[in-house]
Amino acid sequence: MDYIYGVMAVICIEIVATVGLSVFTGFTGLFSLGHAAFMAIGAYTSAILTYFYHVPFVLALLLGMVMAGLVSLILGFPTLRAKLRGDYFAIATLGFGEAVRVILENLSITQGARGLPGIKHFTTLPVAFIFAVLVVWLTKNFIWSKFGRNAIAVREDSVAAEMAGIDLFKVRMLSLVYSAMCGGLAGGLFAHYLNFIQPVMFTSILSTQLTSAVVAGGMGSITGPVLAIALFIAVPEVLRVANMWRLVAYGLILVLIMVFRPSGIMGYHELSFEWISKIFKKNTRNKAGGKGI
Amino acid sequence: MPLLELKNVTKTFGGIVAVKDVSYYIKQDEIIGLIGPNGAGKTTIFNLITGVYKATEGNITFQDRDITDANPVSIVKNGIARTFQNIRLFNKLSVIENIRTVLYREADYNLGNALIRSSKVTRIEKKLYDKSLEYLEVVGLIDYINNRADSLPYGLQRKLEIARALALDPKLLLLDEPAAGMNPDECIDLVELIMKIKRTYNLTIMLIEHHMDVVMELCPRIVVINFGQVLMEGSKLDVQNDPRVLRAYLGEEYANA
Numbered sequence A: 001m002d003y004i005y006g007v008m009a010v011i012c013i014e015i016v017a018t019v020g021l022s023v024f025t026g027f028t029g030l031f032s033l034g035h036a037a038f039m040a041i042g043a044y045t046s047a048i049l050t051y052f053y054h055v056p057f058v059l060a061l062l063l064g065m066v067m068a069g070l071v072s073l074i075l076g077f078p079t080l081r082a083k084l085r086g087d088y089f090a091i092a093t094l095g096f097g098e099a100v101r102v103i104l105e106n107l108s109i110t111q112g113a114r115g116l117p118g119i120k121h122f123t124t125l126p127v128a129f130i131f132a133v134l135v136v137w138l139t140k141n142f143i144w145s146k147f148g149r150n151a152i153a154v155r156e157d158s159v160a161a162e163m164a165g166i167d168l169f170k171v172r173m174l175s176l177v178y179s180a181m182c183g184g185l186a187g188g189l190f191a192h193y194l195n196f197i198q199p200v201m202f203t204s205i206l207s208t209q210l211t212s213a214v215v216a217g218g219m220g221s222i223t224g225p226v227l228a229i230a231l232f233i234a235v236p237e238v239l240r241v242a243n244m245w246r247l248v249a250y251g252l253i254l255v256l257i258m259v260f261r262p263s264g265i266m267g268y269h270e271l272s273f274e275w276i277s278k279i280f281k282k283n284t285r286n287k288a289g290g291k292g293i
Numbered sequence B: 001m002p003l004l005e006l007k008n009v010t011k012t013f014g015g016i017v018a019v020k021d022v023s024y025y026i027k028q029d030e031i032i033g034l035i036g037p038n039g040a041g042k043t044t045i046f047n048l049i050t051g052v053y054k055a056t057e058g059n060i061t062f063q064d065r066d067i068t069d070a071n072p073v074s075i076v077k078n079g080i081a082r083t084f085q086n087i088r089l090f091n092k093l094s095v096i097e098n099i100r101t102v103l104y105r106e107a108d109y110n111l112g113n114a115l116i117r118s119s120k121v122t123r124i125e126k127k128l129y130d131k132s133l134e135y136l137e138v139v140g141l142i143d144y145i146n147n148r149a150d151s152l153p154y155g156l157q158r159k160l161e162i163a164r165a166l167a168l169d170p171k172l173l174l175l176d177e178p179a180a181g182m183n184p185d186e187c188i189d190l191v192e193l194i195m196k197i198k199r200t201y202n203l204t205i206m207l208i209e210h211h212m213d214v215v216m217e218l219c220p221r222i223v224v225i226n227f228g229q230v231l232m233e234g235s236k237l238d239v240q241n242d243p244r245v246l247r248a249y250l251g252e253e254y255a256n257a
Ligand SMILES: Nc1ncnc2c1ncn2[C@@H]1O[C@H](COP(=O)(O)OP(=O)(O)O)[C@@H](O)[C@H]1O
Pocket: B013, B016, B017, B018, B036, B037, B038, B039, B040, B041, B042, B043, B044, B045
């Protein structure tokens, strides 16, 4: 029972990070291979605050988010201003992620590679669940507002978006900060769930897992990535695969999804009763013209 | 006083001179045609006017303001909108969202409002939805509002691009081959649409087009571009009767024959 409880808590925590990243990667169309760094920043900031300074948990989470957001400005300013091509940008994020990890390994307040033990256990399953639901709700509102629509326009055609008066830099920056703050929140929750953090927990493997979940879930869906990250965590657990086989399992899930549903589990749709009933109707009738978001 | 004026504008890409020493103007309420063979530099001129490219030399002024080095977003704000030769829609958004996205510049709710979806947000979203409908009504896309943009047939996609440009509330509209790929009936339809939107929205229009019947129908004055330069500029009669234009389009042999 404890075990299932733990898996569910981790799923809820990672949903927070994945949904945040879906705004940046799925809806704005920029790939990141370094978002684990924002989780690390949130985790360390909030853990240091509760452990050394006895700051209340929720306030520490908030400050972890703020810190992750501020650091994302440092990443975003040069790279997004220069309008780096997508692949160059992804490589920049990879370097950024590694740099953050190396810095955490060498600071004294983070106690270097040994990590921080003895963090208080504040993240219970209900807490993680509430935050996951909250972030999904906020993100849905974000996407259905002018901010999210502008992000989709930028993803769909950046030249046309600019010609429609949309400032590419502002839109991309906002999505980056949003995703970084969600990452920071997830990191804070994670630290206070596990009670122990180490820089090695936040490598590019974790970044890849988050990005894969967004791609596999559907670039333009919130519920899709939620399903995907849950699968990514639960399937290896259920199969009891050893840690070293986990990456293989992600790879396999990803390949299967790309083969059978190239636009992701949910494509550009959201999981809803309306959508499910539409799928059933589509199978009985024949398909009508594609509906947009 | 011209609304838009190009003075000795040159654009080079590496060694290629795409636009060379081009000067011409368009006055308020005019509709002019920009014609010339493929690769002449017409689209590049639109890209220079709208700030996609920066001119290597020369000046572009709009309403007495120098916009040569302005960025695309500020040029749009100043009142220039365009459509693209290769259609560029927000494909995965619905038809109505394509328009509403453009109208969002009028939405004055902030991020906090958006995140909790306050009543202010829903009210403004609804208002912009209704306003989007008006533009779709004008171009005749009202029956397709919920279709995804990329599911529309080609001709309707071009109309959606025009509607999106109109939603930017421009003074000057640049249309890049709006009739490309259209049959004669659709061309007639398009000519009517362009005349209608010009009247309704008090537009000044610059039109790149290869369908000569469309150009002759719409444009009293025409600028001919050839090899990046202005070959001639004049009334449509002048242009129709000028041997140089025929030569530019058909090659040396025909003009001599
Ligand atoms: N971004 C670019 N880089 C290099 N060459 C370009 C670029 N854009 C346009 N050109 C060149 O400029 C010339 C004019 O092209 P274009 O303006 O598209 O012609 P038109 O619209 O009249 O058919 C062509 O030779 C084209 O290859």
